[in-house]
Amino acid sequence: MTSKRGTLDLLSERAIEALIRLCGISAILFVFGIFFFVFREGAPFLRHLDLGEFLFSKSWIPTSQTVPKYGVGALIVGSLSVTAVAMAIAVPFGLGAAVFISEFCGRKTKETLKIVIELLAAIPSVVWGFVGLSVMSPLLINTFHTPIGVNMLNGALLLALMSVPIMVSIGEDALKAVPDSFREAAIALGATRWQMVYRVLLPASKNGLLAAVLLGVGRAIGETMAVLMATGHSVRIPTSIFDPVRTLTATIAAELGETSKGSDHYQVLFLIGVLLFTITFIVNLTADLVVKGIRKQ
C-alpha cells in the first residue's frame, strides 16, 4: 500500500508537525529562559544579600567607594506610587471610554475610536518620555507653580495615556461579552441607559473590567523610557505628587550601561530585573485567572 512517495509524505508531515510543536512550546521556553538568564547574572550576589535590607532599605547608593548601599525600598515605593496615581487617572477614563465605545456610539464612531486607540497604543514610549520632558514639564511648572516639572504627576499622566488603550480594548471585550438579553431586560423594565450601565453591565462584567485594569497596571509598572525621562529620577520616598521619584525600571535603564559586568552593582540591577519579572508575572497571572473566572460562569 505505502508507495515510496507515501512514506516520504508521511515523513515530511511528521517533521513539520515536530517543528510546529517545538514552536508551540517556544513561549514556555522563553518565559523560563528569561527568568533563568536574568537570575543567572544576578545570582552570585545573593550570597551576601540581606533580603530584608534589599527590599525595605531606602538607601540606594550603589556607586559609593566605601560602603555601597543596595536598598530598593524607595524604588519600589516610586514604582508603585507613580503606577497608583496613573491608575487613578486612567481607570475612570479608560473604563468610561470602553463603556462609550461599547454602549453609546454608532458603528462609524466605534470604528474611528478603535483606530485612534490603536494609534495611541502605537506611540513609542521614548516619544512619550520626550513629551513629558519637553511639553508637560513646562506646562506643569506654569500650572501648579512647582519647582520641578519632571515629577510623579508628569510620569503618571504619561503612564495613564499609555495604559488606557489596553484597558479600553480589554474592557470593551468584557462589556461585549455581556449577553444582549441583559440589556433588553433592563430597558424593558424602564431603566435609562445610565441605569443599565451602572446597575446591570458593570456588575455583570466586573471580572473582565478588573482584568483590564490589572493589565493596565502591569503595563504601567513595566514601562521604562517614559518614566526614566519624565519622573525626575531622584531616589526618595515621595510625600506629594509633585515630588520627583525614581522607579525600578528607570534605575536599570539608567545605571546598567555604567557598570562593569560581574560587579556587585551589575548583579543587583539584574536582581531588580528578577523582582520586576516576579511582580509583573503575578499581576498578569491574576489577570488571567480573573478572565478564566468569567469564562467558567
Add this chain to the structure above:
Amino acid sequence: MTSRASHLAVATFAGTPFVRRKERNEMVAKCFFGMMAAAMIVPLILIVGYIVVQGWPLLSWEFLTTNPRGGGVRGGVWSALIGTLYLVGFSLLISAPIGVLAAVYLNEYARDNWFTRVVNLAVVNLAGVPSIVHGLFGLGAFVYFANLNEGKKSIIAAALTLAVMTLPVIIASTKEALSSVPVSFREACWNVGATRWQTIWRIVLPNSISGILTGVILQVSRTAGETAPVMLTGVTTWKMIESTGWLLYHPVKDQCMALSMHLYYIATQASGAPKALPFAIATVLVGAVVLVNATAIIFRIYLRSRKKW
C-alpha cells in the same frame, strides 16, 4: 445591539415629563462617557500636532538621508533610520515564522488540556514582561551567554531580543486570524483525504494570510519604537555608516544607531542641539509608526470588505 437598545429606549409616547427627564438623563450619560473617550483623543492630537509643528523647520529629504554630525546635534538621522530598519527587519524575520507556527500549533494541533493552558498562560505572561527585563535577558542570553559578538553588543543580539518580545503578540494575532477560518473549510479538506499539514498549508493559511500579515505589520511599528531592550543589547549612541552601499551595517559584528535611542540621546544627553532637532526626530519616528499602522488598518479594512464567508 446598540441600535436595538436605542429603538427600545425611544418609546412611542414621547412628551410626558417622565419621558423627557429620562431622555435628558440619557443625553447626560452619553455626553459623560463621550467626554471620557474624547479625553484620550484630544491629548493624542495635541501632542502629535505639537511635535510635528515644532519639528517641521528641520524636516526635509536631506534630514532623512544624511548622517548625524557634530555629536548628533547637526546633520540628519540616516544611520539611525537604517539601524531601526535593520533591527525591525531581522527581528521580524525571526519572530514571524516562529510566532505563526506557534499559533498554528495552538489553534490546529493542541487539545484542550492542562498543557495547552500552560502554553497559553506562558504566551500571556511573555507579553507582560517589562521591556527592560527583556533587555536584561538579551544581555545575559545573547550578548554574554551565546556570545554572538565576543561579549559585545550587536545588531543580531538586539534583533533576537526584539523577536522574543514581539513573539507573544504575533502568536495572539495569528491565532485570532486562524480561528476566523470556518471549521467547515477544514472538515471539507480532511474529507477528501488531506493530512493535517496539507489542510493547514493549502486551506487554513491562504484563507487567513491577511489577518496574519496585519498582525505582523502592526508589530513593525511596535518594534521600531522600542528603546529599553535594544539599548542594552545592540544600540549605541554613535555609529556612522556610509550613505550608499549594499550592506550598510554588518548585522553580527556591528552595533547600530536607532531612531528611538537617538531621540533619547538628543533629548537628554547631547548638549547644544537646536530646539527643533528632538522634535524632528520624534516626528520621523511617530511618522514612520503611524504610516505603518495606517497601512495595516487600510489593509485590514480592504480585506474585511472582500471576505467571502
